[in-house]
Amino acid sequence: MTSKNKTHHNDKLRQILILVAAPLIWIFSSLGIFLDNARSPSDFSDLTENALVPQTFAFSIWLPIFLGILAFGIIQALPRNKARDIYRRSGWWIAAGLWGVAAWGLVTAYLPDSAVEVLATLVFIPTMLCLVVGMTKLWRGREALNTIETWLVLVPVSLIAGWCSIAIFVGLNGLVWKFVAPLGWNITATAMSVLGIALWWAIYILRQRAMNKIYAFPILWGLGFLALRHLGQAGDTYIGLSALIGVVAIILATSVPGKTALHIR
Numbered sequence: 170m171t172s173k174n175k176t177h178h179n180d181k182l183r184q185i186l187i188l189v190a191a192p193l194i195w196i197f198s199s200l201g202i203f204l205d206n207a208r209s210p211s212d213f214s215d216l217t218e219n220a221l222v223p224q225t226f227a228f229s230i231w232l233p234i235f236l237g238i239l240a241f242g243i244i245q246a247l248p249r250n251k252a253r254d255i256y257r258r259s260g261w262w263i264a265a266g267l268w269g270v271a272a273w274g275l276v277t278a279y280l281p282d283s284a285v286e287v288l289a290t291l292v293f294i295p296t297m298l299c300l301v302v303g304m305t306k307l308w309r310g311r312e313a314l315n316t317i318e319t320w321l322v323l324v325p326v327s328l329i330a331g332w333c334s335i336a337i338f339v340g341l342n343g344l345v346w347k348f349v350a351p352l353g354w355n356i357t358a359t360a361m362s363v364l365g366i367a368l369w370w371a372i373y374i375l376r377q378r379a380m381n382k383i384y385a386f387p388i389l390w391g392l393g394f395l396a397l398r399h400l401g402q403a404g405d406t407y408i409g410l411s412a413l414i415g416v417v418a419i420i421l422a423t424s425v426p427g428k429t430a431l432h433i434r
Contacts, residue, residue: 180251180252180257181251183256183264184245184246184250184251184260185246186264186268187242187260187263188243188245188246190242190271191238191239191241191242191243191267192242193267193268194235194238194267194270195235196274197270197271197273197274197275197278198210198270198271198273198274199274200274200275200278201277201278204278206279207279210277211225213277214343216282216286216343217343217344217346218350218356219339219342219343220346220356220357220408221338221339221342221343221360221364222395222398223339223392223393223394223395223397223398224395227390227391227394227395230328230332230387230391231332233325234325234328234329234332234387236325237321238325238326240321240325241321241326244318244321244322245322254310254313255306255314258310259303259306259310259326260303263299263303263304263307265299266296266299266300266303266330269296269297269299269300270329270333272292273292273293273296276288276292277289286340286343286347290344293333293336293340294337297330297333297334297337300326300330301333301334301374301378303326304326304327304330304379304381304384305374307322307327308381308384323383327381327383327384328383328386331384331385331386332387332388332391334370334371334384334387334388335367335387335388335392336391337367338363338364338370341363342360345363357408361411364412364415368415368419371385371388371419372419375419375423376422380422382423385419385422385423388419389416389419392412392413392416392419395408395412396409396410396412396413396416397409400413
């Protein structure tokens with residue numbers, strides 16, 4: 170097989186993997202809602218006490234993410250996009266990330282309680298990293314995207330990468346607390362420590378990899394609803410204030426002049 174034919178088949182495989190994964194991330198993440206034998210997302214989050222879970226409405230962001238990824242899957246699968254450099258450089262990373270999200274949905278739906286949190290975290294960490302790398306490559310090559318592609322390719326990939334960047338630490342906090350609670354650790358201090366690491370990661374990506382305000386939006390969204398949960402009567406004021414400080418930090422990270430900024434054409 171010649172190098173040209175091999176490249177052609179690799180491009181087609183990449184397009185198919187993304188096109189198939191785009192609806193599967195929605196289907197596999199919702200199994201518990203429709204099937205009695207599958208664990209629902211809320212049941213999964215209730216397995217361990219977790220002080221970093223935001224108000225339930227925060228998870229409504231998945232609807233525009235799902236719809237946007239479906240649009241992205243269709244656009245990248247068009248014949249004219251098969252060999253375009255912007256899709257070649259970012260596509261395999263995004264494909265890996267989307268299949269990771271699908272795998273996470275299956276893991277959280279069906280694995281036994283004793284192992285599901287550990288294995289879900291092991292799946293979600295590389296998933297998030299792949300999506301962030303794919304988003305970064307799209308961002309750095311954004312001049313090659315037209316207006317429609319900016320909205321239906323760069324934006325949805327940025328949203329899912331941003332949401333996963335904060336969600337991985339929410340899940341990690343529940344797992345950490347499960348192991349340190351018997352040692353007498355403080356739940357507030359544990360949550361604030363994990364939140365601090367999450368903010369460092371988000372700011373690092375924004376300042377060093379891609380100053381992409383769309384990537385920052387779901388992080389701000391999650392922090393805002395975390396603050397709302399804890400600044401109520403039944404919440405933890407320290408965590409609520411930490412979330413607000415995080416909001417300010419992310420806004421500053423995307424506002425102070427840097428190498429790049431997102432302009433929707």
